[in-house]
Amino acid sequence: MRLQINFTEISESGLKYEVTDSSWMSGAYQNDDAKPYAHVELVKKSHTEIELRGKLDVTARLVCDRCLEDYLIPIHSEMTFILQYPSQDHLRALNVDGGFGEVEILSLETPQVDIEDILRQQFLLALPVKNLCSKKCKGLCSQCGVNLNKSRCPCLAEKEKSPFAVLAKFK
Numbered sequence: 027m028r029l030q031i032n033f034t035e036i037s038e039s040g041l042k043y044e045v046t047d048s049s050w051m052s053g054a055y056q057n058d059d060a061k062p063y064a065h066v067e068l069v070k071k072s073h074t075e076i077e078l079r080g081k082l083d084v085t086a087r088l089v090c091d092r093c094l095e096d097y098l099i100p101i102h103s104e105m106t107f108i109l110q111y112p113s114q115d116h117l118r119a120l121n122v123d124g125g126f127g128e129v130e131i132l133s134l135e136t137p138q139v140d141i142e143d144i145l146r147q148q149f150l151l152a153l154p155v156k157n158l159c160s161k162k163c164k165g166l167c168s169q170c171g172v173n174l175n176k177s178r179c180p181c182l183a184e185k186e187k188s189p190f191a192v193l194a195k196f197k
């Protein structure tokens with residue numbers, strides 16, 4: 027599927043794309059059981075501006091920061107952008123919202139919309155700042171490296187025997 031669309035191909039009535047393959051996603055995030063789904067609509071606003079509206083649904087594979095295990099997370103993202111070429115910063119300075127309100131304006135380097143590129147950026151923005159398989163993830167033992175979600179390790183028993191652990195109980 028060709029997903030680079032020149033401004034000249036986009037009309038006022040718009041073009042719609044359904045993206046169901048995952049080639050735009052970095053392999054590390056891919057989850058074989060659920061393909062990503064994206065819906066993108068491009069509408070010509072003027073010779074230099076295209077409006078993009080889209081939805082993205084992905085079940086992404088991430089690695090937990092604490093226990094280093096893979097886990098899956100559903101990502102849902104909606105986007106609306108004005109894609110502009112050439113950049114019209116000088117115009118925006120005069121007419122602050124350009125008639126598009128709060129919509130984000132992206133300046134492109136060529137008059138061409140690269141849908142894969144936009145999905146990739148949108149996906150990365152939608153990822154959580156911290157990767158945790160669960161809020162309660164116990165992580166790895168700092169001494170022996172065992173995954174504490176799955177098993178206890180001897181180090182923990184050692185700690186409980188220490189005088190400090192006994193003191194803690196009296197608090």
Ligand SMILES: [Zn+2]
Pocket residue numbers: 090091092093094095158159160163164165
């Ligand atoms: Zn974890």
Ligand SMILES: [Zn+2]
Pocket residue numbers: 167168169170171172179180181182
């Ligand atoms: Zn341990």
